[in-house]
Amino acid sequence: MKVAGQRGSPPAPPRVIVVGGGLAGMAAAVALESAGCAVTLLEARRTLGGRAGSFEDPQNGDELDNCQHVLLGCCTNLLDFYRRIGVSNLIRWEPTVHFVDGQGTRHDLTGSKRLPAPLHLSASMLRFKLLTHAERFAFTRAMVAMATMGRPGRDHLADTPFGAWLDQHHQPASLIKKLYDPILISALNEESRRASAAYAIQVFQETMLSNSAGYLVGLPDCPLSQLYATLPVRDVRLGARVANLHFENDTATGVDLTTGETLQADAVILATNRHILRKWVGEDRANKDARFAHLEEIEDVPILGAHLWYDRPILKESHAALIEGPLQWLFRKDAAGAAVHGVISAARAWAGRPKEEALAAFTQQIKSTYPHARSATLLRGVIVVEKRATFSPAPGIDRLRPHQAPPQGGLANLYLAGDYTQTHWPATMEGAVRSGYQAATAVANHLLEGRRTFLVQDLPTQWPARLLGL
Numbered sequence: 001m002k003v004a005g006q007r008g009s010p011p012a013p014p015r016v017i018v019v020g021g022g023l024a025g026m027a028a029a030v031a032l033e034s035a036g037c038a039v040t041l042l043e044a045r046r047t048l049g050g051r052a053g054s055f056e057d058p059q060n061g062d063e064l065d066n067c068q069h070v071l072l073g074c075c076t077n078l079l080d081f082y083r084r085i086g087v088s089n090l091i092r093w094e095p096t097v098h099f100v101d102g103q104g105t106r107h108d109l110t111g112s113k114r115l116p117a118p119l120h121l122s123a124s125m126l127r128f129k130l131l132t133h134a135e136r137f138a139f140t141r142a143m144v145a146m147a148t149m150g151r152p153g154r155d156h157l158a159d160t161p162f163g164a165w166l167d168q169h170h171q172p173a174s175l176i177k178k179l180y181d182p183i184l185i186s187a188l189n190e191e192s193r194r195a196s197a198a199y200a201i202q203v204f205q206e207t208m209l210s211n212s213a214g215y216l217v218g219l220p221d222c223p224l225s226q227l228y229a230t231l232p233v234r235d236v237r238l239g240a241r242v243a244n245l246h247f248e249n250d251t252a253t254g255v256d257l258t259t260g261e262t263l264q265a266d267a268v269i270l271a272t273n274r275h276i277l278r279k280w281v282g283e284d285r286a287n288k289d290a291r292f293a294h295l296e297e298i299e300d301v302p303i304l305g306a307h308l309w310y311d312r313p314i315l316k317e318s319h320a321a322l323i324e325g326p327l328q329w330l331f332r333k334d335a336a337g338a339a340v341h342g343v344i345s346a347a348r349a350w351a352g353r354p355k356e357e358a359l360a361a362f363t364q365q366i367k368s369t370y371p372h373a374r375s376a377t378l379l380r381g382v383i384v385v386e387k388r389a390t391f392s393p394a395p396g397i398d399r400l401r402p403h404q405a406p407p408q409g410g411l412a413n414l415y416l417a418g419d420y421t422q423t424h425w426p427a428t429m430e431g432a433v434r435s436g437y438q439a440a441t442a443v444a445n446h447l448l449e450g451r452r453t454f455l456v457q458d459l460p461t462q463w464p465a466r467l468l469g470l
Helices: 023-034 076-085 119-126 133-155 162-168 173-188 197-209 274-281 355-369 429-447 463-468
Strands: 015-019 038-043 054-056 063-065 091-094 096-100 106-110 217-220 235-238 242-248 251-257 262-264 267-270 300-310 319-322 329-332 339-344 378-391 414-416
Touching (some): 023 038, 076 429, 119 133, 133 197, 162 173, 414 429
Antiparallel strands (some): 054 063, 091 217, 251 262, 319 329
8 A cells, every 4th residue: 555646746755643752652753764654653751761761750850770681692572672772882781690699609600602502601610609519400401401401391380380490300499599580580570480381481482592682671761752853764753642533444543742733644553652552542442352352451560760869878789689588680870889770570469568568678679789878868768669560470371462463354543552562572672663664564465565564584593502402
């Protein structure tokens, strides 16, 4: 389908409206703009980024991230998106993951630059004194099982809780606390034992077993909102709220803004909170489209972020995976290490806690973990709880996740984007960008000549991993 221009003139570019300026919406908008569509990106807030964005600290005007966001070397589509918007240079890569036990002892996991996966972590794992010999042997046995099952093997475990898989493979509770939980709870925003075994195993296959670059930790060197300051999209409207969707019969034709302005489009992508979709579409139309059938069955999981300012340096390293909670990860936010950011993923137990109670618990944890922090004074703390941070990657979740494109007989020209849609990835920044690229691919293949895809390939599987079965 092409939009016709005047006689003798080239056809006008297809008009696409993207509603929602989070990662999914931005990825879809940038991809379609690069393909020649005339894109209008609408965001109700005054800043882009959504859950992966920033806000202004009312006390001093500083930009604070909603929560610390981390990317990994295996996030190929997120990295492609950063390349497209010209901010790859603002990501700092860490080759070492720092684990810190309850006594403040640091245990580092570093990959060898000379060895391919999964051999690259073998030497570091042998020196990894956080684990006992028995725990190290059990973990190695589990990693071999994950590698030899390959990707088809993990897909067969989509309905199996990872806890059942851990028990089947005789993984001790102490090992789960020391290693599985710090990795998986942050990666999946779900308790290790409650998550789908398929998604839990995917984390290890993609980060540790397939390619030696997969585990590298990337940290933005600026507030998240600054990453999106120069988005290559011709029409980005902040503070633009959608009042209604326009339909002709069951075909989306545009949107009405709360200002009274009407925008026409050849396709509309909804990259918004999934909880409002049925209201916007209307119950009668939603019942005609299978994508809306199971949205209310998807469980939300909160994340807590704690911005903490001390009167002296607390954290030397860029980050720390804390074995003893309640904070699970700690990140340095200034050069000295006096400003830190703590994160609790799968924060169901903390979503309703009073701020002062939470700050007291976090301060006590930091003082008990770091001896040099025992005389430090907390000057100020800001706590942000994202109650609907991600969906739970529970067993069977993929049967509930909708596709981006309309099904046969569904709402034509209406597309969905968001990490909750079917990407075969958990709810991560990578999953959000993949959903945007998948929605953009479906739109482009409907409106433009030729076939295309915006998704980029995963990291190549290196030869030892291929021999094992990945």
